[in-house]
Amino acid sequence: MPQQTVVAGDHLGAGLGLKAEHLDDILALARSPKGGATSIGDDLWFEVHTENYFVAGGPRLHYLRAIRQNYDLSFHGVGGSLGSDHQSMPAHIKQVKALIDEFQPALVSEHAVWSRSGGQYFADLMPLPRTHDALQSLIDGIDCYQSGIGRSILIENPSNYLDFTSEMDEPEFLVEAARRSGCGLLIDINNLYISSKNTGIDAFAYLSKIPAELVGELHIAGHDPDPELGQSLLIDSHAAAVDLSVWALLEQALDLFGHRPVLVERDANIPPFAELLSERQTAQRYLDQWAGKKLSLSL
Template identity: 45%
Template sequence: MKALTKLPADAGICLKPEHFDDIPSKVDGHLWFEVHAENYLMQGGPRLEKLQDIAQRFPLSIHGVGASLGGPKPVNSEHLKRLASLVNSVPSAAFSEHIAWSGTDSNYMANLMPTPITSESLVRTASNIEQLQDAIQRPILIENPANYLTFKTDMSESEFMMSLVSKTGCGILLDVNNLFISANNTGIDPVKYIRDLDRTVIGEIHVAGHSVDPIEKDLLIDSHDSEVASGVWALLNDALSHIGSCPVLIERDANLPSFEVLLAERNIARNLILQNNKVAGYE
């Protein structure tokens, strides 16, 4: 199998079709993009052709949201075939998926449901990760969830993630926004969580905006509909001080601003990467 990621240790942007024609010809550093796999599982067409062209000019990460790796059943075989077709048709530097479940049998939900952090679930989730890795013939990165409730567990979530890495050879996509939300909603220690992870298996970091639940005012929602919050930037800086140089992605899925606004946020992340590099003596 290939290396965990070939993304540059720079900041990237979650790319939407609305911005396909807004990408400047020159930017600072090594800009890269990430797209949601499920938006490109068609056979041909102008959207896929445009993505293929962009992937020839910029490093690309493919991020899945529908494999249901933490679900009660094996990954849907037809979904695996379509993911493999996408990976084979679009040059990509990394592939990632959520540790969550989103359906069972023929029933699918438009949400990423929580995966039980249990020994039984660990075995099943590891098997599903191996299914996906075998289908696309590369190791994947698995993303930590945003948690809204506290459940009974057999181990900590960070232990669960590291056990999956050990069993399958996958890597970790550390979503700092998800971790910030989980810390607020369930009281976990985000700094300890980060330091419980082996920094050598973290292949990518996500940051995004979140919102306050309109009813439960103490609850944060992983909405991806606003700018990155100051607390998330601070936690990203702490994560980079532990992990070292790492690709960082700006996620935005709703209330989409102009590409220039996203590029400005990307440059904040880029500066944090560079600052931590200097502190560590890389520059």
């Protein structure tokens, strides 16, 4: 069984999800005297949803090439459906591999979920039951994905809105999938916070069960209360600024895992680029503070 320590992307700091609305701003930033990846962001990088680039050509790819010339990229898949329907994966993975071959992203990730069944794609991230059966299906999907693209990936913990029958807790499920497939973990701090509120789990205890060497990336994002149920059901909307509680949980995660690339996600109610960049700078400060703590402890 593969065993590995995930270190890919450890040179990255805080990054941003790439939005079409910001492409010109990002390229202008890259062209500005202080805007290159070596000054503003020290190590600013961008994450894209891989499937958004399943196009033969045109401006979408042209822009991505221009951005890649200046910044590191992370490819984050949302349609791989690692937990189900593996027979239709090869065609999907072929397109992912073509993009990876061209753009050489620093990180490649997917979700520990299912989204395809019976030849249909459900365009959302449905959690798997945490059973041995589902674990094997997930591992098979990860194996298929990793062998198809020729490199290891990170898998992300889902947002949970309710509890499904399970034979193990989520950290055990994810760690076992990682140990047996050789993949790493992308811990989405916002997903974890939402799951803790929606299903009553202890978020810090969850983090404590994850071996640091398996963690390759952290995500943070905003969430919203359900329009009907309010705070008793938090929705992973990516439509708001990162909540203070999520920032606090990020700090705890950094204390446990050490420096990891941190991505600020925003997929709706997209603010001006400067506002998102400011939120990203906050994430970078968390990383810098962690480095400062580490330095003071070692003196």
